[in-house]
Amino acid sequence: MSILSKMLKNKQKKRQDDNYRQKQDPQKPEDSPILRDYQENISHLKEEVGNSSDVKVREFKIGAHKGALVYVDGLANMISVADYILETLMEAEVPDETIDIFQFMLDKTMALGSVETITNWNQVFDTVFSGDTVIFLQGYNKAISGETKGWEKRAVSEPSTQLSIRGPKDAFTETLRTNTALIRRRIKSPNLRVDAMKIGIVSQTDIAIMYIKGIANEKIVGEVKERLERINIDSIQGSGYIEQLIEDQSWTTFPTTYHSERPDVVTSHLLEGRVAIVVDGTPFTVTVPALFIQFFQAPDDYYSRFDISTGIRMLRILSFLIAVIGPSVYIAATTFHQEMIPTTMAIAIASQRENVPFPAFVEALIMEVTFEILREAGLRLPRAVGQAVSIVGALVIGQAAVQAGFVSPVMVIVVSITAIANFSTPVFAMAIAARLIRFVLMGLATMLGFYGIMLGLMFMTIHLCSLRSFGIPYMMPLAPFNIHNQQDAFVRFPFWAMKNRPMFISKGNMKRSGENQKPGPPKQTENPSQKGEEE
Amino acid sequence: MKKWVKVILLIGLSVPILTACWNQKELTDLAFVMALGIDKGEDDLYHVSFQLVNPGNVSSGQNGGGQGLPIAVYKSTGRTMTEAARNATKKVSRRLYYAHTNVVVISEEVARERTQFLNLLDSFARDPEFRTTTEILIARGASAEEIVTTLTILDKLPVSKITKEIKSTEAMLGENFSITIDDLIDGIVGSGKEPVLNGYQLIGMKEEANKAVNLQKTTTDAFLAADGLAVFKDGALIDWIESKKSRGVLWVLDKAKSTSITLKWKGKKNALVFAPIRSKTKVSTILKHGKPVINIKIENEGWLSEANTAIDLIDPKTIGKIEKLTEKAIKKEVQISVKEAKRLKCDIFGFGDVVHKENPDLWKKLERDWNNYFADLEVNVKVDSYLRREGVRTNPFWSDINK
Structure with missing residues (x-):
């Protein structure tokens, strides 16, 4: 615990020295109050936004009072504007010309869920560009903003990258509100906090920081907020921007933040005490702190029984290892340690390699690079052409290369196994890390054999142990070893044995479940009357 | 950095x-x-x-x-x-x-x-x-x-x-x-x-x-x-x-696992075949009148892989008899091998090591001339065989022919 608080304190000290809070869009106009004359307000607005065709101004009269409403075409819902503002406004009967018409409008004519009074121009731009409607009235140095947000948005659909067999089929969309609602719908607790923030000087992207008060570690929540506030960038186009700007360590291939497009995953992370960062405009929500082992936990681990999920999780860790060392073991075994291969297999490999013109490393490199190119091409190509790539790839890699004698069939097997193993990592960010390390290890294996592989793996381990995610050691339940957190590391304990939330990440409310949760057959009750019935 | x-x-x-x-x-x-x-x-x-x-x-x-x-x-x-x-x-x-x-x-x-x-x-x-x-x-x-x-x-x-x-x-x-x-x-x-x-x-x-x-x-x-x-x-x-005599060597060295032992039954040659499936040999030594004596104990169990005669295999007494015959046959094989080794004055069985382990002082005296000493060594063989199974048939068809 002391390590964590020390880490956080050190970070905080550093932060106080920076004067990072000076983040101002140089092009943004100085904030100024709204004027009394609505005509002047309108002309000021037009001056600011130029001739932007999507900013609509509609003048109106209510009783004897003149005014104008402003909204952005496409962001505001036209039906809301017409039915709940304009219609009520026009049909309203003003009882007395002397009443406060501003208050009257707020009270009687805005048939909307959320109505606010705003007083300066920054607020005007914020609300208008978020899809709200702003109403200026003659003679008032304030304006009414009514919520009319309603732009075209993608419906909640099935997740496209993180699939599950038994899990829920909904996924986040690009709309912040939809995403927070998907989470809120799963945690109906008043302790679920949704703190709003805007990041990006120009883009003013909405961000929601979600956590469960009482479960999340307040220090981490504070740290997250502080790191987010520190961000001084023109725009945020996706959660990847945020991730890279709040990481503990940039010089690593391993992801130290977790992202998911599945609300069930984010919800369970929240319940473990993690903090979620929902970013508007992207279906990927970031959760922190993220630990190494977390990237091998798939949602299905929790939906299927513990024995099965434990086995499958082991398989995933094994396949990660294969993805990392597969080709390098092949290189090392065939060029340094031929004695390690069983005799018949050594001869079989030797016979296949007999006519291959390249040394093992070059052969492996050709195949690996070809495969990476194919994968990248398959990812980028328009869907209609995509199939062509797989056909060409299968032919080139699988058959033609072997028949031409450029590569040995064993190499094809090694590359295929490595590639398939790589796909079984549930989170892409971790899978891609393995891809990079693989090439480094291949080089080491060529120069030093198994010694080189071990050297590389040792470096990798040392590096992994040195990583931190929001002050939490990255290899957490393994190094430093923590017996309590083993319940969801390599082995997924049954739920009745998974009593605690992960230490350090969660603070305060550590208990997950009550005692005696283990199910069993009905208890034998000694009821003589029942016995009698049976007889 | x-x-x-x-x-x-x-x-x-x-x-x-x-x-x-x-x-x-x-x-x-x-x-x-x-x-x-x-x-x-x-x-x-x-x-x-x-x-x-x-x-x-x-x-x-x-x-x-x-x-x-x-x-x-x-x-x-x-x-x-x-x-x-x-x-x-x-x-x-x-x-x-x-x-x-x-x-x-x-x-x-x-x-x-x-x-x-x-x-x-x-x-x-x-x-x-x-x-x-x-x-x-x-x-x-x-x-x-x-x-x-x-x-x-x-x-x-x-x-x-x-x-x-x-x-x-x-x-x-x-x-x-x-x-x-x-x-x-x-x-x-x-x-x-x-x-x-x-x-x-x-x-x-x-x-x-x-x-x-x-x-x-x-x-x-x-x-x-x-x-x-x-x-x-x-x-x-x-x-x-030679091959025929070498099986006894493997019995003593505890290397023999399975083999076939052909037995005579009531005057009929090659009537029964006993096939051990596992076997354990223990070699120990005791002192008798100041001289080491080697005791070989072989324990094995197996099944009857052939019965080419009318024999009542349901009777436990028959089984006991077959076991006795097997023990005799194995004992004979071992004795032949030991005799052969003695003739060559060459302790291929590692009896010397057994004596060394159990009686180091005595070994010091015998070590120099062990192979000659070995030629006159008293060696006792005890075999315990157990017939556990008779394959997928009990009595052979021979039992029905003569009826």
Whole structure:
């Protein structure tokens, strides 16, 4: 615990020295109050936004009072504007010309869920560009903003990258509100906090920081907020921007933040005490702190029984290892340690390699690079052409290369196994890390054999142990070893044995479940009357 | 940053110190030596035959295999093993690689001469590539070269034929057993046990053995077969224990697992066959009138694999009788082997080691002249056999014929 608080304190000290809070869009106009004359307000607005065709101004009269409403075409819902503002406004009967018409409008004519009074121009731009409607009235140095947000948005659909067999089929969309609602719908607790923030000087992207008060570690929540506030960038186009700007360590291939497009995953992370960062405009929500082992936990681990999920999780860790060392073991075994291969297999490999013109490393490199190119091409190509790539790839890699004698069939097997193993990592960010390390290890294996592989793996381990995610050691339940957190590391304990939330990440409310949760057959009750019935 | 420089320097500097066996060598630059055959020439040099594998002809993959011969044998001579191996490089295009050498065949001539035989062994034990678990054989009635050049039909690689064959004989018959270079050296060094080695014969038309024609017949003209155990004393071959007598040796050495024991029943020869499935031998010693006495206790259980006579196998008494007969038969086999060893004055059973372990003081006195002492040693054999099963039939059909 002391390590964590020390880490956080050190970070905080550093932060106080920076004067990072000076983040101002140089092009943004100085904030100024709204004027009394609505005509002047309108002309000021037009001056600011130029001739932007999507900013609509509609003048109106209510009783004897003149005014104008402003909204952005496409962001505001036209039906809301017409039915709940304009219609009520026009049909309203003003009882007395002397009443406060501003208050009257707020009270009687805005048939909307959320109505606010705003007083300066920054607020005007914020609300208008978020899809709200702003109403200026003659003679008032304030304006009414009514919520009319309603732009075209993608419906909640099935997740496209993180699939599950038994899990829920909904996924986040690009709309912040939809995403927070998907989470809120799963945690109906008043302790679920949704703190709003805007990041990006120009883009003013909405961000929601979600956590469960009482479960999340307040220090981490504070740290997250502080790191987010520190961000001084023109725009945020996706959660990847945020991730890279709040990481503990940039010089690593391993992801130290977790992202998911599945609300069930984010919800369970929240319940473990993690903090979620929902970013508007992207279906990927970031959760922190993220630990190494977390990237091998798939949602299905929790939906299927513990024995099965434990086995499958082991398989995933094994396949990660294969993805990392597969080709390098092949290189090392065939060029340094031929004695390690069983005799018949050594001869079989030797016979296949007999006519291959390249040394093992070059052969492996050709195949690996070809495969990476194919994968990248398959990812980028328009869907209609995509199939062509797989056909060409299968032919080139699988058959033609072997028949031409450029590569040995064993190499094809090694590359295929490595590639398939790589796909079984549930989170892409971790899978891609393995891809990079693989090439480094291949080089080491060529120069030093198994010694080189071990050297590389040792470096990798040392590096992994040195990583931190929001002050939490990255290899957490393994190094430093923590017996309590083993319940969801390599082995997924049954739920009745998974009593605690992960230490350090969660603070305060550590208990997950009550005692005696283990199910069993009905208890034998000694009821003589029942016995009698049976007889 | 400074730390990293130090770490990288440290690793870089440790590279030259840690040189063990990591000179890089591509698979295609290696010649896998599968077997070595060592003969004695008239010039007092070792005549070494290197059986190299021709990988392309062994595996049947897409690249097509099996057209040519799976092995090629190169010969070379030298005063020592290393010299012979280095001389061979003049003839072989690739680097000779010994890590997959499975069999070393030594001719009887070489094995009978103490210094020549012993001079070979250190090179096998010292070379880091060479495995001390390599099978070592004595060529019997043929030169080592002939054994090494013979082609085999079922296993493409003759060495895998030899190693597999010895293992299956050990498991199913119990006349030969796997003996490695390690075992041999242990036996030569220790004074309480003398080593034995498997003999190997080339049966049939020797001149056809190394030709591809040999593989095109269902009954090959020449084939390899294990035959007898070579007995070594003072580091040289002195005599052979023939196949029939060698089973007793395996019983005593606790190597026999399964075999077949043919029994006589009520005057009918070859009436019953008992097949042990597991067996355990314990050798112990006691002092009797100041002299060590060896007690051999063999316990085995098995099943009745044949009953060629009318016999009532339902009766437990019959089973008891069969067990008794088996015990007698095994006891006889062991006694024959012990007698044979005594005749050679050569303790191949390791009785000396047993005495050494149980009575070190006495051993000190006996150690020097143990083999002579062994010739007059009292050896008691006790066998306990258990017939557990009769296969899938109880009474044989013979019981019904005579009714």
